[in-house]
Structure formats: C-alpha cells, structure tokens
Amino acid sequence: MTQIPRISVIIPVFNEQDAIGAVLNDIPSDLVDEILVVDNGSTDKTARVARELGAKVIREDRRGYGQTCLAGICALDRPDIVVFLDGDYSDHPNEMPALVRPILEEGADLVIGSRKLGLSEPGALLPQARFGNWLATRLIRLMFNVRFTDLGPFRAVTYHALKQMDMNDRTFGWTVEMQVKAALLGLNSREVPVSYRCRIGISKITGTINGTIRAGWKILYTIFKYRVL
Numbered sequence: 001m002t003q004i005p006r007i008s009v010i011i012p013v014f015n016e017q018d019a020i021g022a023v024l025n026d027i028p029s030d031l032v033d034e035i036l037v038v039d040n041g042s043t044d045k046t047a048r049v050a051r052e053l054g055a056k057v058i059r060e061d062r063r064g065y066g067q068t069c070l071a072g073i074c075a076l077d078r079p080d081i082v083v084f085l086d087g088d089y090s091d092h093p094n095e096m097p098a099l100v101r102p103i104l105e106e107g108a109d110l111v112i113g114s115r116k117l118g119l120s121e122p123g124a125l126l127p128q129a130r131f132g133n134w135l136a137t138r139l140i141r142l143m144f145n146v147r148f149t150d151l152g153p154f155r156a157v158t159y160h161a162l163k164q165m166d167m168n169d170r171t172f173g174w175t176v177e178m179q180v181k182a183a184l185l186g187l188n189s190r191e192v193p194v195s196y197r198c199r200i201g202i203s204k205i206t207g208t209i210n211g212t213i214r215a216g217w218k219i220l221y222t223i224f225k226y227r228v229l
Helices: 020-026 046-052 065-074 093-106 127-144 159-165 174-184 209-228
Strands: 007-013 034-039 056-059 081-084 110-114 155-158 189-193
Touching: 007 020, 007 065, 020 034, 020 046, 020 093, 034 046, 034 065, 046 056, 065 174, 081 093, 081 159, 093 110, 093 155, 093 189, 110 174, 127 174, 127 209, 155 159, 155 174, 159 174, 174 189, 174 209
Parallel strands: 007 034, 007 081, 034 056, 110 189
Antiparallel strands: 081 155, 110 155
C-alpha cells in the first residue's frame, strides 16, 4: 500500500466487563483508526466500560459469534484493513503490528495469528481446542491444498478481500469459513506467530462440553460444505 492505511478493529463481546478494559488499553493507538466493540447482548458493564475508553459500541442482540462479527462489518467506516480480536484478553493486542505487517509490506490479503506457532501460556489452549484446530487445519490442507496451523480469532484481512469473501456464517463456523473462502478465491493467506494467555473469565465455547460439541460440529460442517459446493 502506497498510502497510510486505515485500520479498523472489530471486537465481539459477551459479558467481558473484567477483560475489555485491558484489551482496549493494549491496542496500539498509533496504528488503529477505529475500534468497534460489538456487544452480543451483555448483561454486565461491558458496553459501558468500552464506551468510557473511547470505543464505538454496537449492540447486536442476535446471538452468535459470526453474527456479532457481521454486525461489526456493517458498521465499519471504509477501512483498508480489518482486524478481528477477542474481548477476553487471551490474545495480545500489542502484537497487532506484527499481524498486519504481511499485508502492509508483502501484499497479503489475510493473516491468521497462529497460537500454535507462537507462545501459549500453560492451560490457555485447552486440549479440545488443540485437537479441533489440528483436525480442522488438516482437513483444510487435504481438501483445499492450503496450509494453516490454527483457526485463531486474532486475524487481519484487507477490506477488499473481506468483501470478496461475502461472509455469512452466524455462529462458530465464522473463522474457518473465512479461511476456506480465502483458499477458494486464491487469496494470499499467511500466518504469523502470536502469543496466547489464559482468558479472563470462563469461555462460552471451549469452557463447556455443550459449547465444544456445537463448535466442533459447525466447524467440520463448514469445511465439508464448501468442499462440496
């Protein structure tokens, strides 16, 4: 990119009042132009804390991780690059410069922050998440001939590529849908190592048996769905 890019950050949240402040404070202010915190029906003070720290808060009451990300996309103010970041402080927002660098300097369209390639705090990435990531990325390699090591939520994508992908998953298939569609479109996808720590609070997905099963099923369904189409 020959001009200074406009970077927007989308943070989907649900009851993250104890973590959202740390997330927002660690985002490099000199790098980011816009921060959208998309509140998926929180019943705590998440939205209030985010507003007090200067983020734009969008309310999306229709439940689902993908639904929340889609609401954030609809509210974007014409960025060049979009960064997706979880609101539980498990990701390291201060690593954002390394995440966007392949887009800025090497022409990448999509960059996945790989927790497998980076350093993970003991206990941060649960066994079921490790196995799920291994299985999903293995299937993507076999079916789409593209190598990934993770489905991590911390990722950056050009706005142009994001529009090409025409994302539509409303729930747990969001991250894998993006990676599979990038492969189908022949986009330039990269991975960079990112750090990962134990989240603040209990995970709504891998922290419960029901959430793990539902997420795993949807991820596998999404992979096979786009292989058949």
